[in-house]
Amino acid sequence: MTLVMGILNVTPDSFSDGGLFAEVDAAIARGVQLAHDGADLVDVGGESTRPGAARVTVEEEQRRVVPVIRALAQAGVATSIDTMNAATARAAVEAGASIVNDVSGGLADDAMAATVADLAVDFIAMHWRAHSTEMDHRDEYVDVVREVGDELSARVDALVAAGVAEDRIVLDPGLGFSKVTDSNWPLLANAAEWSGGRRVLVGASRKRFLGAAIARDGVDAADPTAREAATTAVTTLAAAAGAWGVRVHDARAAVDAIRVVSAWENAVRREG
Secondary structure, three states, X not given: OOEEEEEEEOOOOOOOOOOOOOOHHHHHHHHHHHHHOOOOEEEEEOOOOOOOOOOOOHHHHHHHHHHHHHHHHHOOXXXXXXXXXXXXXXXXXXXXXXXXXXXXXXXXXOOHHHHHHHHOOEEEEEOOOXXXXXXXXHOOOOOHHHHHHHHHHHHHHHHHHOOOOHHHEEEEOOOOOOOOOOOHHHHHHXXXXXXXXXXXXXXXXXXXXXXXHHOEOOEOOOOHHHHHHHHHHHHHHHHHOOOOEEEEOOHHHHHHHHHHHHHHHHHOOOOO
């Protein structure tokens, strides 16, 4: 069954919930709530990757995330670390995280691949072309499915060459990253083609391209929270397509959607 990864942004500037959980106690409470709502993993991040976001220092990132991960681990909540920095990945795993989720797929920090290989944890490699300040200008594709597939395949090869076990790698198409609106939909509809049969994480939650799809009179498509029903629709379709996981803000809605897909599939009449 598709896993639910609940988003926990310990940041002041994330696009949907920046500042809500920037303090350690609030972040811990939110992580516990996400787990209570059914999240299989809580994905803790200390650096916003929204379009235009500035980088933070590794020291500041670790100050934000490590105490939260340690407390959640002590509370029995499974966590992953959302980071582009190898040093933060190591500190987070030592604090209790079990997965490293790198939006750059290891490109932002040359030490990431070797670090993940040494830690022997699962690694989510996202398709990435540039940091947040530049990524919207890199939405240039002739065939987005083929090109994202080729670029992710190159990342897998590099990670494996650095010692990461291939069965530890999960691929993420990087929805919204160097893909402003229309470039996202072919990746959702053709995951089997670009993933090469590997595990897939879908991270569509509340993103701009969903706002563009639902825009109409009476709907504030620029409001990230107005995109929640659209997010649940994507979760449903991703689960039906066999995605390994979905990364979402609303864990309860995602769990419900996945359970409906499972019930539907279990009720399908099988020939013979």
